[in-house]
Structure formats: C-alpha cells, structure tokens
Amino acid sequence: MSHTRLYLQAPRALAVRIYDLLEQAFEEDGLALSICVADEADDVHEVSVYALDQASDVKARISAVLKAIPQAPEIAEEVLPEIDWVAHSLQGLHAVRAGRFLVHGAHERHRRRPGEIAIEIDAGMAFGTGHHGTTSGCLEMIERVVGRENPRNALDLGTGSAVLAVALAKLRPMAVLATDIDATATGVAQQNVRLNAVFNRVRVATAPGFHHPEIARRRPFDLIVANILARPLMRLAPAMARHLKHDGSLILSGILERQRRAVIAAYSGQGFRHVTTLSREGWVTIHMKR
Ligand SMILES: C[S@@+](CC[C@H](N)C(=O)[O-])C[C@H]1O[C@@H](n2cnc3c(N)ncnc32)[C@H](O)[C@@H]1O
Missing domain, CATH: 3.40.50.150 (Vaccinia Virus protein VP39)
Structure with missing residues (x-):
C-alpha cells in the first residue's frame, strides 16, 4: 500500500496554527500528522499529513481547512516509496x-x-x-x-x-x-x-x-x-x-x-x-x- 505525504511550509506561528486546525479536522480519521523544523535559521516549519490511498480526498480537505487562513501556503505532495525505509x-x-x-x-x-x-x-x-x-x-x-x-x-x-x-x-x-x-x-x-x-x-x-x-x-x-x-x-x-x-x-x-x-x-x-x-x-x- 502506498503512502502519500501532503505537506506545506510556513513560519513557526502559522505552521502551528495550521497544525492545530488540521489536527481538529482529522481527529476522527486516525491519520498521522507531524510538524517539524525544516530550516531553523529561516524559520521554516513543515506540517505533514500522511494519507494512505485516499490522497486526493485528504488534499481537498486540507485545502478546505486552509480557506480560513489568508495567504495560506501551497500544499505539496510526495508519494513515499514502497521500500520499507x-x-x-x-x-x-x-x-x-x-x-x-x-x-x-x-x-x-x-x-x-x-x-x-x-x-x-x-x-x-x-x-x-x-x-x-x-x-x-x-x-x-x-x-x-x-x-x-x-x-x-x-x-x-x-x-x-x-x-x-x-x-x-x-x-x-x-x-x-x-x-x-x-x-x-x-x-x-x-x-x-x-x-x-x-x-x-x-x-x-x-x-x-x-x-x-x-x-x-x-x-x-x-x-x-x-x-x-x-x-x-x-x-x-x-x-x-x-x-x-x-x-x-x-x-x-x-x-x-x-x-x-x-x-x-x-x-x-x-x-x-x-x-x-x-x-x-x-x-x-x-x-x-x-
Ligand atoms: C515519537 S513516536 C514514539 C514512538 C515510541 N513510543 C518511542 O518512544 O520510540 C510518537 C508516536 O505517537 C503517535 N501519536 C502522535 N500523536 C498521538 C495521539 N494524539 N494519540 C495517539 N498516538 C499519537 C505517532 O503516530 C507516533 O507513532
């Protein structure tokens, strides 16, 4: 089964706000979310949502959540390799x-x-x-x-x-x-x-x-x-x-x-x-x- 990581980058305060909103939105689904520092010096933080096989639905739901945020960052995606890394x-x-x-x-x-x-x-x-x-x-x-x-x-x-x-x-x-x-x-x-x-x-x-x-x-x-x-x-x-x-x-x-x-x-x-x-x-x- 392939996993897709949907992610976006933002300064810390905004990333934390987005993480909180996504956490509420996906609370019932049991999807894994993470937030980490991508570049400390430039204050870039990355929020990720891991989708199993329904990545386009999850992406649409993330976009809906982001509508509440002016100048929301773009959602990027990466399909994680099947290899058990x-x-x-x-x-x-x-x-x-x-x-x-x-x-x-x-x-x-x-x-x-x-x-x-x-x-x-x-x-x-x-x-x-x-x-x-x-x-x-x-x-x-x-x-x-x-x-x-x-x-x-x-x-x-x-x-x-x-x-x-x-x-x-x-x-x-x-x-x-x-x-x-x-x-x-x-x-x-x-x-x-x-x-x-x-x-x-x-x-x-x-x-x-x-x-x-x-x-x-x-x-x-x-x-x-x-x-x-x-x-x-x-x-x-x-x-x-x-x-x-x-x-x-x-x-x-x-x-x-x-x-x-x-x-x-x-x-x-x-x-x-x-x-x-x-x-x-x-x-x-x-x-x-x-
Ligand atoms: C840092 S890992 C720790 C794994 C292991 N306990 C260890 O010490 O190596 C954190 C784990 O917590 C899970 N997790 C994060 N938030 C959670 C929550 N609200 N309820 C249950 N599990 C959660 C993640 O899916 C992840 O597997």
Whole structure:
C-alpha cells in the first residue's frame, strides 16, 4: 500500500496554527500528522499529513481547512516509496543500549550481554528503534521508575514500534496497553509484541489520545508513558490527570529542552509535580507524579 505525504511550509506561528486546525479536522480519521523544523535559521516549519490511498480526498480537505487562513501556503505532495525505509536503514544501524535495555534488529541478536534485557524491533514504518534521544530517554526513565514503583497497569500512548510497551512488559509482569493514532504503527507494534513474546501482557489498540473503550475499561493507570510532541502533550494534560491513579507516575518525552518548562507548567496546573528530567541529544524526558 502506498503512502502519500501532503505537506506545506510556513513560519513557526502559522505552521502551528495550521497544525492545530488540521489536527481538529482529522481527529476522527486516525491519520498521522507531524510538524517539524525544516530550516531553523529561516524559520521554516513543515506540517505533514500522511494519507494512505485516499490522497486526493485528504488534499481537498486540507485545502478546505486552509480557506480560513489568508495567504495560506501551497500544499505539496510526495508519494513515499514502497521500500520499507526504516527496516532497510536498520540493517546498517547498530543495536542501541539504554540502561539495561538492548534494542536490536534481527541481525544483532548475538550482541546481548548477560543481565541485559533484549528488545528486538522490526520498525517497519513506525517510529522507535531506540536510536532517537526520546526513545532512549524513555527507556532509561522506565527502568528507574518501574524499579522503584512496581506498577501493575501501564499505558504506552503513542507506542510507534511498541519499543516502550515491550520494555515495560519485559521488566515486570504487568498489563500494558499500547496505543497509537496511526494504524500502520499499531500493525507494526502488534508484530513486535509477538516477536518479543509479550503478547500475554501487551494489548495494542489504534486510538487518538484517550479515545478508546479499552482505555476507559483499564483506567486508572499506575504508569503512563507518552513519547509524542510537546504541544499535543500539553493539550492532553487534563486527560492524563483523569486517567492516572493518585500517586501514579507519568513519563513524558518528545519535548525539546526549551519546551520543558511549558510542559511542566501545563502539568503542574493539573496537580502533577515534577520528579526528574533526563536530557538526551537535545530532547528531554520528564518524570512527574500526581
Ligand atoms: C515519537 S513516536 C514514539 C514512538 C515510541 N513510543 C518511542 O518512544 O520510540 C510518537 C508516536 O505517537 C503517535 N501519536 C502522535 N500523536 C498521538 C495521539 N494524539 N494519540 C495517539 N498516538 C499519537 C505517532 O503516530 C507516533 O507513532
């Protein structure tokens, strides 16, 4: 199945406004959206919407949303190649160590050392090979928090490849719900759950934010881990508070160093207190408690 990336470029403030409008417009569809810096010096930010096979419909809907914006940027599109680029590039990547975890592809099973917890990841088209500072920061934080608190019931929101859900289930016998807004990611997540033989502990579901009956059924959680971006995390703060047990732990990542204070402030307003922050490659992973 081919994917099309529909994207547009704009200065930061406008790009964020467009991202917010598109997020509202596509909330029910489960389409993946992203916003990233294309050129920091020239203040160029890029907003992307990933369409599966209905790219022209999605493009028409983006155009309709952009009508609300004077001098809206043009929508460009690129058909993403059928090649499984993440898995392809994994062949050239080394296994990654984060705390006691070793995250590796099938070709590096032999690198596991005694005492390490191996997580085999076939990343497919989902994010999360352990090579990104947000993932490795989350893995280290998970090891610390789970070691101290022994949670029984965890949610990995924005699971991508399921790397963090697998890590949780391998650390302790706990029930883990792994969710992602993107159905391609949850397909990959499900494969990795099987590959790591943790299917009796980890359930995977496609869900935007907290909108899924299984989340409602399992709440409140002892631990929630969410490696998404700062803005959606700030928006989710009230819902996080509603879904976490009193004295439960929250691990947040996908946050740039300069966004750290704003995220902590959004969560403090919901009764959370900051416990500790880890910094990895310009990204921070924050542990908070309620
Ligand atoms: C940076 S990746 C993290 C993947 C993995 N958890 C890791 O740590 O490597 C973020 C993931 O969150 C998902 N995501 C973004 N916004 C979401 C939302 N509102 N609800 C659920 N998933 C979301 C994306 O589709 C993506 O797979």
